[in-house]
Amino acid sequence: MKIxxxxxxxxxxxxxxxxxxxxxxxxxxxxxxxxxxxxAVEGALQQKEALGGTVTALCIGPESARDxxxxxxxxxxxxxxxxxxxxxxxxxxxxxARVLAAAINKIGGADMVIFGRQTLDNGAGLTPAQxxxxxxxxxxxxxxxxxxxxxxxxxxxxxxEGRQTVSAKMPVVLSVVQSIGxxxxxxxxxxxxxxxxxxxxxxxxxxxxxxxAPVVTRIELMNPPVKERAVEMITGESAxxxxxxxxxxxxxxxxx
Amino acid sequence: MKTxxxxxxxxxxVQPASWEALGLAKSFGTAVALVFGTxxxxxTKAAFEYGADEVIVVDDAALxxxxxxPYASTLSALASSATPDLILFPTTxxxxxxxxxxxxxxxxxxxxxxxxxxxxGEQLVATRPIYEGKVLEKTVCSGKPVMATIPARAFPKPxxxxxxxxxxxxxxxxxxxLTTVLGYSASESAVNIGDAAVIVSGGxxxxxxxxxxxxxxxxxxxxxxxxxxxxxxxxxAVGASRAAVDGGYVTxxxxxxxxGKVVSPDLYIACGISGAIQHLVGMRNAKVIVAxxxxxxxxxxxxxxxxxVGDLFAIVPALTEALRxxxxx
Numbered sequence: 001m002k003i004x005x006x007x008x009x010x011x012x013x014x015x016x017x018x019x020x021x022x023x024x025x026x027x028x029x030x031x032x033x034x035x036x037x038x039x040a041v042e043g044a045l046q047q048k049e050a051l052g053g054t055v056t057a058l059c060i061g062p063e064s065a066r067d068x069x070x071x072x073x074x075x076x077x078x079x080x081x082x083x084x085x086x087x088x089x090x091x092x093x094x095x096x097a098r099v100l101a102a103a104i105n106k107i108g109g110a111d112m113v114i115f116g117r118q119t120l121d122n123g124a125g126l127t128p129a130q131x132x133x134x135x136x137x138x139x140x141x142x143x144x145x146x147x148x149x150x151x152x153x154x155x156x157x158x159x160x161e162g163r164q165t166v167s168a169k170m171p172v173v174l175s176v177v178q179s180i181g182x183x184x185x186x187x188x189x190x191x192x193x194x195x196x197x198x199x200x201x202x203x204x205x206x207x208x209x210x211x212x213a214p215v216v217t218r219i220e221l222m223n224p225p226v227k228e229r230a231v232e233m234i235t236g237e238s239a240x241x242x243x244x245x246x247x248x249x250x251x252x253x254x255x256x
Numbered sequence: 257m258k259t260x261x262x263x264x265x266x267x268x269x270v271q272p273a274s275w276e277a278l279g280l281a282k283s284f285g286t287a288v289a290l291v292f293g294t295x296x297x298x299x300t301k302a303a304f305e306y307g308a309d310e311v312i313v314v315d316d317a318a319l320x321x322x323x324x325x326p327y328a329s330t331l332s333a334l335a336s337s338a339t340p341d342l343i344l345f346p347t348t349x350x351x352x353x354x355x356x357x358x359x360x361x362x363x364x365x366x367x368x369x370x371x372x373x374x375x376x377g378e379q380l381v382a383t384r385p386i387y388e389g390k391v392l393e394k395t396v397c398s399g400k401p402v403m404a405t406i407p408a409r410a411f412p413k414p415x416x417x418x419x420x421x422x423x424x425x426x427x428x429x430x431x432x433x434l435t436t437v438l439g440y441s442a443s444e445s446a447v448n449i450g451d452a453a454v455i456v457s458g459g460x461x462x463x464x465x466x467x468x469x470x471x472x473x474x475x476x477x478x479x480x481x482x483x484x485x486x487x488x489x490x491x492x493a494v495g496a497s498r499a500a501v502d503g504g505y506v507t508x509x510x511x512x513x514x515x516g517k518v519v520s521p522d523l524y525i526a527c528g529i530s531g532a533i534q535h536l537v538g539m540r541n542a543k544v545i546v547a548x549x550x551x552x553x554x555x556x557x558x559x560x561x562x563x564x565v566g567d568l569f570a571i572v573p574a575l576t577e578a579l580r581x582x583x584x585x
Contacts, residue, residue: 013534017390024391092365093356121387124368129324129356138434139324141353154438158509159349160450161266162442166323168435178501178508216365219381220394227540231547231563242564243574246546247582249562253544255522256454256490256583 001053001148004110005044005077006100006131007037009061009068010120019221024121033068036116038183041072043146043176044114045184051148054078056107060088060099066199073194074186080197081107085204087211093122095212097130102209103202104135112153115175117142128175138168144179257285260340260401261308262331262355264348265291265299266322267440272413272451273346275306277406279414280373281344282307288340290427292327294320300424305416309423312338316429321437322350328357329430335362340401342380347405347450355403364399369407369518389518389537408450409520449512454492454523455542457512458483458568459535460499461528461549465569476505479569483527486576489585495519495539497529513538527568531556548572 011017015029033041044055057072057080059065069080083103091099104113113135118125132139143155144163154167158177186194204211234249236242250256259281264271281287289308291300294315303311314330331354335343343358345351347369355366371392372383380402386393397403449455462479463472470478480494487494496510512519513534524542529535531547531554539545540559547560548568557563564571 011387013388014532016533017387019391024387094360094363094365097360123386123388124366125352126356126359126366126368129353130360133328133357133360139353139357140435141324142349157349159266160271160448161269162440164437165439166435166437214365215363215399216367216395216397218393218395222383222392222394224385224389224392224537227559229559229561231557231560233557233563233565235565239566239570239574240578242566243571243578246562246564246571246575247578250523250544250546250579251582253523253561255544256579 001047001051001112002110003044003047003053003055004104004107004113005037005040005055005057005072006113006115007040007057007059007068007072008034008119009059009065010034013120019223022221024221031064031067033071034116034119036118036120038116039176039178039180040114040116041075041077042183043174043180044112045076046181047112047146047148056081058100058103058107059083060091060096063201069199070194070197071186073197074190075184076190080199082199082201083207084201085211087204090214090217091212092214092216093124093126094130095214096127097134098212099204099207099209100127100131101134102207106202106207109171111170113171113173115173117175117177128173132173135173138172140166140168140172140174143174143176146174146176146180257341259284259287260335260338260343261287261289262343262345262351263289263291263299263303264346264351265293265296268295268298270299270302271346271348273406273408276408276411276413277344277346278303278306278308280406280411281342282414284342288312288338290314290331290334292319292330293322302416304422305418305420307414307417307420310425311422312425312427314427314429316431318431318433319429323433323435323437324353324357325434326429326431327354328361329432330427332358332361333430334427335401343401343403345403345405347407351405355405359403362399362401364401364403365397367395367397367402367404370404371407371410385518388513388534390533407518449493449495449510449519452493452519452521454487454490455495455512455519455521456483456487456490456492456525456527457495457497457529457539458500458505458527459497459529460503461530461568462500463503463505464528465567468569473504476500476503479528480505482569482572482576486525486572489576489580490523492521492523497535498532526556526560527572529556530554531559
């Protein structure tokens, strides 16, 4: 079983991200593997354990994104590839999907390509399905559980209305959600292995593709309006008294 | 401007933001609603009554169950021949895939979770949240059609006018499918915090009440029962912080913050939630925010309109009773 986990590097979720001088800044907060992509690596490792095979972590990003790939290696991925090219600075999601598809072909294809549901930075959640469309493979999105049997992948897909069971023939693209299981912590051995690993860096020429021209572009960045809100504290002698006053306040707001 | 609106539905139920998208499309010009699937007469009727000028119905057995590939191919073919300027979708699990795939087919792009549109000359400019809503961007799509998804409750729902009709067009289905739908089970509680007008949320504090003499899991269960009762009384949904989801007290579907989904209910009641930045960003658009927490210094109070420093296990049931009495329920 050949599995590719696609990951991205993003500022830590705790970071105070702000727009400053037309750029996004996050102070000295660390860059980490996109938290949703840790579930993709976890899902890939679960399938490797069940079926045998290899897990390759794949990332588009600057040189610093090696650290995110090292995290995947430390969790247990067998190898990692970074696609990095100055021409990729302005990439939209369709562009990212085209570059990922080219890299997946260069790797030699796969039985399963697994994504996290979305990234913390752009947050669009479009790239998994777009990669499937570019490859012409079936998309099993928002999978909470993956089972493989005789060349078929069956997933429990988590949608607004509940769980749907959907299957497709391999090769497939999947995106996974949290119910796949908590991502494992890197082991001591894994961290040692990752620190020694050499991660190949491929340019666009290496994956035989040109820089996709972005269709979606940002023209302005803003910080959300700060709401100066003076909280009105409700106090009283007993829970019943506080609840009574609070209920009056809520009803006076006429939102019910 | 001609806009296609994809009416997203599942087992006969329309995702309400579909109608909000239809209302938005009308404000731009001609609104053409797309209804795919089988047995959709009621949905088509509703689309006219919510203001669609035209409805394109694609009724084919191959489209009975939503599946991304044939739905995307059908949409792409319709868009290629009818050349809309814009295609709007409510943001849902299905439309993220559907819009994503059609954008590849049509060599265009998707602007997701758009909170606001404005025109800059001929160009449509969309404002959308990035970095979990910590930052906003204005973004444009140079492809045609522009595709965009809108979150629930961001735009007003249009008035429904009974008996209103318009032009009905039958569209052709593309039926090549790569996946098979084997089954479905409804979620135990119908959670859709995105659509809810009232959300009552619980956090780590819900599991922490030694005076009950219960273990952590049993305490949390009792706490979320109280939260559920208040939510039910107010016709709302139960939300949760990441800490409560990670603790296993409720499922991920309840989580507010770090989902890319910013909720905007009329009333948000945060119980035992200290207020991590992701959570605050996820809920601060609510019209009225009430925070109940033991810790007077909890960051959640910085975003609240009304605050109570106290034990949620005493306050929440008392509030449920007080509201029940005052609302005459």
